[in-house]
Amino acid sequence: MKFRDYAILVSVIMIVIMMVIPLPPLLLDILIMINISLALTIILVAMNTQEPLQFSIFPTLLLLTTLFRLGLNVSTTRSILTNQTGGQVIETFGSFVVGGSAIIGILVFLILVIIQFLVITKGSERVAEVAARFTLDSMPGKQMSIDADLGAGMISDREAKTRREKVGQEADFYGAMDGASKFVKGDAIAGIIITIINIIGGLMIGVVVHGLPIGEAAQLFTLLSIGDGLVSQIPALLISTAMGIVVTRAVSDGNLGSDVTRQLFAYPKMLYVVAGTLMMLAVFTPISPLLIMPVAAVVAFSAFRMQKTLNAEEASEKDSDPGEKEAAGLKSPESVNDLLHVDAIEFEFGYGLIPIADKNQGGDLLDRVIMIRRQCAMELGIVVPVIRIRDNIQLQPNEYVIKIKGNRVARGDIMLDHYLAMSPGVDDENVYGIETVEPAFGMPALWVDEDMKEEAEMAGYAIVDPPSVVSTHLTEIIKRHAHELVGRQEVKSLIENIRDSSPAVVEELIPNLMSIGEVQKVLMKLLKEKVSIRNLLVVLETLADYAPQTKDVDLLTEYVRQALARQITRQYAPDNEALKVITAGASLEKKFADSVHRTEQGNYLSIDPESSQTIFQKITEQAGQLQQNGVQPILLTSPAIRIYMRQFVERFAPDLPVLSYNELEPEIEIQSVGVVNIP
Incomplete structure (x- = not known):
């Protein structure tokens, strides 16, 4: 944990401790100023955010600041009732701000509480509640919109994931704000109760304990209680206003100040109407023209300056050539990089x-x-x-x-x-x-x-x-073309998905026995012959079994196909019916076996053109007869030459399946409807 993490933890603990331990007036003054500074910081941050999620910590921060103010209220109440003082800040608010009058102080305090409780807090609470409800109701529609954009190729998988996370965060945020607004409401009620307790309790303690005259005790403790209430309610009012700003903000490309000035003064000509209305008030009402005319003149001059600026901006936009902007954009490095991207x-x-x-x-x-x-x-x-x-x-x-x-x-x-x-x-x-x-x-x-x-x-x-x-x-x-769509990055993602559920096989195979590229080649060969790799765990376990024995990708693919025998059997005989096949005869298999040349770089098939033409004609003839009868042709051969037979057949019949006996389950019935032999 970093220093700031410890600082937050210690601060929360100290808030609880100061409710129990008496604090000196000097420390109370410092904490009160920190409370006011924190409230000012929060409202300024709220005004400068472009969208609510940029201040997603606000619900939790609202709880912590409310707890901090309540802790201060407890500490100042203890100090007022015990020492007849709450510190210099409270005394200043109780004497200078309200003019030393207890009645004025009570009225000012009540007005602040009413503004916060009935206007700002109540409105913010309702907005947060409605926003949370509408956000939750709109989640399915937003998710479908993201899926549609993803399917259309308008956004990438990463962008879709980011947008889905944002939708979930919005729902969580507004739900949290709906609950957090109750803190502010409870804080306003607690402020009234604490102030009443301070006044009544101070009057009783001042008369009974300190022996003060009832008038003096009432004057002293009422002013201190009102000062305490004001120094707590003013930060609370600021934070309540910040909450209202956050929940009422729509997504924008600027902060609150820029949005207000840009949108409120978007029509400078309307300010001339405002100036004219003020001048009419000066003429037709008893209000002194010396009070209204300066304001009207400022409004009219502001309208003139803004209209002039707006006209200059429109003229500059007309003068600029869109073709030049487009050409400049095409010359930028970012545009060139975009041209290098090729969609799959x-x-x-x-x-x-x-x-x-x-x-x-x-x-x-x-x-x-x-x-x-x-x-x-x-x-x-x-x-x-x-x-x-x-x-x-x-x-x-x-x-x-x-x-x-x-x-x-x-x-x-x-x-x-x-x-x-x-x-x-x-x-x-x-x-x-x-x-x-x-x-x-x-x-x-x-x-x-x-x-x-x-x-x-x-x-x-x-x-x-x-x-x-x-x-x-x-x-x-x-x-x-599925095999062309599986690159190394896609294979890595598939393997990472398997790693979450079966880490042992992945750790054994990669990178100790095979690389990502080698696994990719095996998967590509399977997909090229329309063999599903959905059962990737079996594929990886088979590779882990045979990779120590050979590094030949073709041979490893054959081992995997044999491990997927049940899947391949069901692919061509889904209802366990008899499988009608064209069988490679003994002479054909011998021809292929003798034509395989083995080198250090790998094995390859080499058949003379005359034999190739003969084999091609016989396989095509047999497959055509099955297709005419509505049966999918399948060429069945021995495991030793299956891979070479497939390499030969895919040149002229890429959709013709070539299977070996080891790739079929023993219980499946095989009906040979044709045999391919060569002289």
Whole structure:
């Protein structure tokens, strides 16, 4: 702990101690001046904050200052009743400030209490209560707004986290202010009671204990009690005013002084009306013109000066060329640095597709993007980066493109006033429309209008609305390129998430056995073959088991795939049904095994072009037959050559799954519907 931390702790303890231990009048004078100085500091800070959260400690500070004043009240009461004095400050307030009159002192004290209790404190309490209620009610809407901005790419994950924290802090702050306002209310009531006790108790002690005449005792103790009440109520009034300023302040780009001068005097011409009104009072009322005319003249002169300044500012803004400002901005280092940033995922569309993204026109693309990110997190186990959505006038009106790290990877055309109809396999002559290709899977389809939609549905066509076409295409692109979206920073975040629940496996694996980059390569290879990494704990435990034996990333990936056998089996046979596969024959496996060359830099596959063409034709033929029967083709091979078979197949059929026997659960039934052999 630092010195200031100890100072705060000691100060709080001393406040409690001074309620018990008598203090000399000199020390009371010092503490009273500290109390007044603290109150002035608080109100000045409140006036210079731009938003309430900049003074978030205010509720706690309000409690501590209230406790400090009550502790002073106890100490001064003890000193007044015991020593017939409360110090020089109290005597000054009791004699000089109120003119030595007990009646005037009582009236002034009561007025201060009424102002604080009925006006400032009551109003501040109500404002804090309403602000707390509205802040809590608006939290869900603010959270949804943040999620929408995040999904649209308008803000980053860090900005979204900061804004969510701010929303929570606002709710906590106004809730605390609602409770803290009760301290001020109780302090005002306590001030009245303590002053009454001082007057009555002082009168009794002065007559009975000190033997003073009743008139002298009343005069002495009443003035001292009123002085004590004033020196405590004035700081309390300042702090109550500070509380009112804090809870009534809206978010602004300046402090209270700048906001008041800028907004109150924003219309200088209105001050001429004020000056004219004052002059009319001087003419038509008995008030002396010598009193009103100087004030009216000052107001009129101020209006003239402010109007002149305002005209000069407007002229300078007109003279400045916006093009020059923009050019100067583009030359700044900050602007150049912004140009270096490349978004991980971008979705650009022509101006004709603006309605699908504009909420005011009924577009729900932003909400769909949020659901896409959640779906990918559930299915792939990755956090998809923010998807940047923007319109691009260089595209055709109905065209959209999808970019991954600045490079276009897909495009499509949609018609907002039509529906995409996909044939069930047998075309119906009565269903006609604009021929097209479904962008996500490349299937032939038709754009049909509203009148043809019902007939297409009756004919068995699958009908999809344009926003669903876009969201489906975007989802498939993200899944296809998921391995490109997992960088070292993303992998580190995933590992840190695992570290919170299973620190042992992370500490064993990283950095002793593998680096973040090596783990990233394994995860990228899994995602490239559409294997989810959501069960990251199993992945890391498997790597920790086999990393001491080999540093070959390809081989480690195979071990991980085998550890995820249950997951891979359920991925291709979700209902535990029989798995129809194309089997790699013995001759094909021997060909691959003989074509693997092992070097110090790693293993690679080398097959002559003639054999490659033959293998390509046979696999394509078998896979095409299964696709025609509505079955997803799967190539099954032995564990030893699976990785090389995958490297070969992904050149011409990247979506064809290549599995090994060790990646399937023993109880799953395998039906070989085709065998690939070579001469």
